Amino acid sequence: MSLYPSSVQLVHKKRKREKFWNELFEEIESSNGSVIAVSNSHPEIQYKTLCRRYKKYKLGHQYSNSTQQGFHRKIFSEQEEIYLAAIIRSEIDAHYQPVDCQYILANAIKYYNQLHIHNLRKFPYPSFSSHWIANFVARHSLSIKKLHIKETVKSIIPADQFNQLITYSLEVIEAVRKYGGDLVINMDETPVKCVDSPGKAYGIKGDKGKLCVSTQVRMKANVTIMPAITRSGKKLRFSWIKKGKTLKCLQKLKLPCRINSYYSQSGWVNSGIIIKWIEEIIKPYIKGRSAALILDDYGAHWDSTVIEKAEQLNIQLIAVPKGATAVAQPLDIYINGRMKQDRQNQWLNEHFMGDPQVDSVQNAVIRALKAYENITAQLIQKAFETIV
Helix, strand or coil, X not given: CCCCCCHHHHHHHHHHHHHHHHXXXXXXXXXCXXXXXXXXXXXXXXXXXXXXXXHHHHHHHHHHHHCCCCCHHHHCCHHHHHXXXXXXXXXXXXXXXXXXXXXXXXXXXXXXXXXXXXXXCCCCCCCCCHHHHHHHHHHCCCCCCCCCCCCCCCCCCCHHHHHHHHHHHHHHHHHXXXXXXXXXXXXXXXXXXXCCCCCCCCCCCCCCCCCCCCCCCCCCCEEEECCEEECCCCECCEEEEEECCCCHHHHCCCCCCCEEEXXXXXXXXXXXXXXXXXXXXXXXXXXXXXXXXEECCCHHHHCHHHHHHHHHCCEEEEECCCCCHHHHCHHHHHHHHHHHHHHHHHHHHXXXXXXXXXXXXXXXXXXXXXXHHHCCHHHHHHHXXXXX
C-alpha cells in the first residue's frame, strides 16, 4: 500500500474543501454579508483568512457572471451604450474612416475604463466577445460596407518640388505672354484598351450572379494615343501608335484620313516617333513661328535628337516637374479622364448593339478619336488655368 494519497483522493479532498468554503460564503450572504458573525460561529477559521477568501469569491463570481451569455446587456447601461455608439458614429461621419470589430472593441474598452477608473478592482475588465460586438452593431444600425481605395495627391509637397512647380508655372505664363495661347502646346501619351469596358454597370438588385461580357481579344491589348492641346483651347491633329514591326501593321486598318498613325515594336512612344510627330503635326501648325511644347519627364521626350529638332524649329520645351503630372499637366488634370469615360460609354453602346468588331484595334482608335473631338475648348482652357 502506497504512503502517498492517490490522485482520486486528492480530487475528493479538494472538492470537499471547496464545498466547505462555498457553504461558508452562502452563510455570509444569507446573513447580509456579516463576515464577523460567521467567523464567530467557526472559531477554527481566522477572521482575516475568511475575509480574504470571501473577497476573492465575490470578485471571481462577478467575473464569471460577466462571461455568461447575455451579460453584454449589463456591461453598459442603456444610456452609456448610446453614448458609445454616438462616439463611433461621430468618427465615421467626420472622417469616413473604416470601422471594424477591433475599432469598436478598442473604444468599448477605453470607455469602460473611463467609467470605472477609480474602481477597477470592484468592477474587473469584462469579456467583450464577438457576440457582444455583433449585437452592438445590430442595435445601433451599423452595417458592413465595401471598402473602396481612393488614390489622392499628397497634400504636403516637398519644398524642392514646390519650388519646381512655381518655376514651371512661371515658365508657362511667360510662354503664353511671349508666343500667345495658340502656340503653347501640351502633348501626352496615354494607353487605350481594345476592350475598353467600364468598371461597373447596372444589374438586378439581389441577384448574386456576376455581370459578364465575352471577348476574343486579349484583355491587356491596347494602343497608345497622343493628344495635343493648346492654351487657347484648340486640339491638334489626332495621332496614335500601334505595336508592330513594319508599316504593314497599319495598312490593313481602315481609319479616317484625319488621323496620323505610327508604329513601334513596343507599342509605345520613342524618340523617332517624337521627331516624326513634330515634323508632321507641330511644324505645319506653327508655320515657322516660335512656340512652346509642354512635355512630362519621360525619357524619349528629352532625347538629344528631340531637343536638337525643337531648337531647329524654334520650339521651347517646357518640362512638367517629375511626380507632379497629376496637378501640373493640363491633359492629366481634366482631359485624359474625360476621354476615358467617353470611350467606355461608346464601348458599352457598341457592345449592346451587337457590333462584332467592338473589341478591335480599329474600333479602339475610332472611339478614342470621337472622345478627343468631343473635348470642348472651355474644358481645355480650364485645364490650363489650374497651372497658371
